[in-house]
Amino acid sequence: MGKYNFDKGASREGTYSVQYEGTDALFGRKGLEPFWIADMDIEIAEPIAEAMKNRIDNRIFGYTIWQNPKFYGAIKHWWHSRFGVDLEDEEISYAPSVLFTIGEVVRQHTETGDGVIITTPSYNAFIGQLKGNGRKIVDCPFIEDTDGYQFDFNNFETLCKKNDVKVYIHCNPHNPTGKVWTRRELEKIREICQQNGVFIISDEIHMDFVRPKENFVSMVELMEEGDQVLVTTGLGKTFNLASLPHSYFISRDKKFRTALNQAIGSKYGMGAANSLALTAVEAAYNECGEWVDELNDYLEGNFQLIEDYIDQHMSDWLTFKKPEATYLAWIGYEKTGLDDDTVHKALVEIGGIAVSPGKIYDMEKNQHFRFNVASNRERIKIGLERIHKTFEEITKITAK
Ligand SMILES: Cc1ncc(COP(=O)(O)O)c(C=O)c1O
The missing domain is CATH 3.90.1150.10 (Aspartate Aminotransferase, domain 1)
Structure with missing residues (x-):
């Protein structure tokens, strides 16, 4: 027990x-x-409930800054203690949700009609979002064999070479199949995308449900300065907080993350954070491993x-x-x-x-x-x- x-x-x-x-x-x-x-x-978990109750007792819910040491500190602590990954403050940004982030990155990196690669079976919201944004769905179906779902690298490379393909939406762990990608697979994907100028969005929202947790390899681990890669994740799944608007993304490309943060702040007017969500992030990531x-x-x-x-x-x-x-x-x-x-x-x-x-x-x-x-x-x-x-x-x- x-x-x-x-x-x-x-x-x-x-x-x-x-x-x-x-x-x-x-x-x-x-x-x-x-x-x-x-x-x-x-x-x-109890520490999250306690922290939120204490925050409510303060009775002030005005506009809130996410660029603060507690937010960065909690995320850095989680990634270090769970995955052995060290992050810098400036690599981390708050965003309203994972799907919001994916939609905006797709809009920034593609024009209407451009192609975006997904792997089917695929999380249905990716399909809906690409249709909703008028982007072409470029499908790279998994090959199913007795060992599970295999990524079709040959097909992927052919698709990445197409002129109108600009973005690949990667999902790790993968919804709905539960596939966990190996470091070797991630390296090959990164290499093919780099060679063909394809931007990688890695949706890692299910990252805390890898069993055992040591088997999870984040795209962040491969990310170098200036890489055309964005990792987006949040606590909605792990801590059952899906209705608290929040997520965060990690990027090691200063120009790109500045542009994305500017869009969130100026184009959409959503630069401030949800204060209860910030409280939950802090308690969850510091106390609920x-x-x-x-x-x-x-x-x-x-x-x-x-x-x-x-x-x-x-x-x-x-x-x-x-x-x-x-x-x-x-x-x-x-x-x-x-x-x-x-x-x-x-x-x-x-x-x-x-x-x-x-x-x-x-x-x-x-x-x-x-x-x-x-x-x-x-x-x-x-x-x-x-x-x-x-x-x-x-x-x-x-x-x-
Ligand atoms: C792979 C994946 N990405 C994103 C989401 C939704 O994330 P958010 O609510 O932060 O947009 C889900 C929810 O089911 C999901 O499974």
Whole structure:
């Protein structure tokens, strides 16, 4: 038994949570058990709650400066103690969110119609953002083999050589597959991008969910002065703070980060920080390393439960391998031969469960679904039973 009780569960009632109160509208049905959007049914760590309460007691929430020693100090401490990476104050900047940062970097480095590379299956918001900004999605699909998802370096190099390809959005660890990139892979990516003038955005928001944490290699570790690389991350996933507007980016190119900070401050008028978020960053990064380690152990237990349950009860229909990272289970149903729409409808109507359909992470079809496991184990069991019921019935119906 650890120090923290992740079995406890959390009440979302009355909080207008997207995961709970947004499910009926999105899935078109009431009463579904939701496991889709990537936030956690886990209460924030005590030091964060305490620090925020103390900050509220001050009763002043005026415009707040993020360029301060406590903000830099907390981030530097986290990166040093968790990943052995040393950062300088000026390399770190606050931004309203990871997706905001990605959108603005894409706008700064490309014109309408230019190409941006993503790897599918891909976090669906990247696809939406590129469409929303009128940029061309240049897909470099993963190659799936028995060892998992492999990056197609040959295809990547060919795509990077195209004149209109200016940016690559890299996701490490990767959502939805849970892939953790090796140092060798990162070096090759950096080299190809440098040779072809392709800017790298490395979205590392799931970085604290690499198990074991020593296996995480950040793009920051390869970054040299002037490199056309930006790392963007935040505490939204790790500490369940997604609704507190914040993120930060790391860049070793002074000209570029100045331009980005100027855009955030002048073009968008968002130069000041969310003061509660700053308080949370400080408490989380200085005091909650042990909490994150135990949370990862708990998630590993949830993944083990899923793997065992699928092996015992659903191996005729589903394929699943515990991911090395994230709290997202990426489950395949290729064995059933069923199409995406049939399975999605069945999960909702037969199983009464809301998971993310794999199709939204791809350009066409994708016989997977994404199941968020950052919940207490009792709920994970309920989810698994609902998935079981779905496949048991749908395979009977379609076999007739
Ligand atoms: C890979 C990835 N990037 C970014 C985000 C969202 O980050 P933010 O809320 O800071 O924009 C998510 C949330 O699911 C994510 O999975």
